[in-house]
Amino acid sequence: TIENIMSIEEAKQIAVETVGGKVIEIELDEDDHRYEYEIDMITDVGEVEVTMDAVTGTILEQELDD
Numbered sequence: 001t002i003e004n005i006m007s008i009e010e011a012k013q014i015a016v017e018t019v020g021g022k023v024i025e026i027e028l029d030e031d032d033h034r035y036e037y038e039i040d041m042i043t044d045v046g047e048v049e050v051t052m053d054a055v056t057g058t059i060l061e062q063e064l065d066d
Helices: 008-019
Strands: 022-031 034-043 046-053 059-065
Touching (some): 008 022, 008 046
Antiparallel strands (some): 022 034
16 A cells, blocks of 8 residues: 555665766656656666665666666
């Protein structure tokens, strides 16, 4: 349910601590009844797209944009 979802600020903090860099865009997405944050970040190696479980804060996927 939606009340278990962490705030955008919490998600940003986890992303920065885990991946490093700066969050440039973040949006909440529902996928198969699971909420995820899609986070676009600028890092030392380029732009990275991070998918995070919006309840647990677990990073599900990290993808470097070419």
